[in-house]
Amino acid sequence: MAETNKFPEVQGGGSLLIAWQIKGKRVLVVGGGEVAAGRILNLLNADALVTVICPSAGLNPEVAHRVANNQVTHIDRKFQPSDLSPLPPAEPIAMVLVAVDDPAASTTIWQLCKTLSIPANIADVPPECDFYFGSVHRDGPLQIMVSTNGKGPRLASTIRKFIAEALPPDAGRAIEKVGRLRTKLRQVAPAVEDGPKRMGWMTRVSDAYSWEDMCALDEEDMDNLLKWYASGKVPELEVLKGMGSGSGVDVDGLIEGFDGSFGFSVGA
Structure with missing residues (x-):
């Protein structure tokens, strides 16, 4: 039998960190507050086609700016189940991000996404997430993400800053x-x-x-x-x-x- 001590030891409980190519794909963001604003910026940086579903009264200044400058498509109402199944020729939904202060509504959207096999992230509810957002350092093509698997977002930010300060200039x-x-x-x-x-x-x-x-x-x-x-x-x-x-x-x-x-x- 071959020796096994020369191979990396398996460490379960992690996430598969990948660079998801979302360019040109449709993503729904349900909500328009501060958390949604951060998610939207990440998506736009990745060249996604973003649709924001939220009543205008719930848009924070940054999201309102994105809407006013046609950087995103805005649907001025609350989420409806039909939003997950757009009629042709519209492109199918590739991803859903939910950031609303309504746990029941969030869970309902999560369950609908599971039924339709659409990857989803429900903010601040790790069990209802197919993927997590980490703390990201960006310098042109260089992207470094620190993830704590949803356990310590603030610590992830601290570690990311430490790494960024250690990088060479340019x-x-x-x-x-x-x-x-x-x-x-x-x-x-x-x-x-x-x-x-x-x-x-x-x-x-x-x-x-x-x-x-x-x-x-x-x-x-x-x-x-x-x-x-x-x-x-x-x-x-x-x-x-x-x-x-x-x-x-x-x-x-x-x-x-x-x-x-x-x-x-x-x-x-």
Whole structure:
């Protein structure tokens, strides 16, 4: 029998943390208060199509702002069961978020969602949630979520702030540059079988340059860096910058003769 102590130990009781791609999908938010406002912002940041169901008198200033600027669709009344089953050609409901001060109504909506197999979150009622919202740090493409599985939202916020303060400056901008470089690389090496080599080379690039170095790369630098892909090598930043237009550098000769003896600028 194979040894089991070398494998990760199972820790039950957790949640499956995933990045849910809700872009372009319809989400119902029942309620228009402070909690609903936070939920709505999260959904809009994820490019969801948001419908808010709440009498106008119950909208707080932030939700009213979203309605006035056509960032969400507003239904000016209380929730009705038919809201969960829109008639064609309307898109089906992908998710329901409930944030109202009416436990009985919330439970009724939860039960209807279960019947229709629609994922739902009932604010402040963990047993009536298919998923939880965590405390999120956002910096461009970088998203870090801290979840306590609904047990300690305030503690999640404290931990999230601690993590955010420890991150290097411009982390989000550096990730944007990495993403741009990956897109360019897929154009250079688009074949499926190139996948392992692409991943290995991008790992070396990420290890070779610091956050600041990545932020400093411009389009010409990225194009020059991609010239090293075929060789599998990654130049020191000074070498890369020396390849700029008008430098007179023999790029092919430089890449051919590069053996790594320049060293690498390893980022934190």
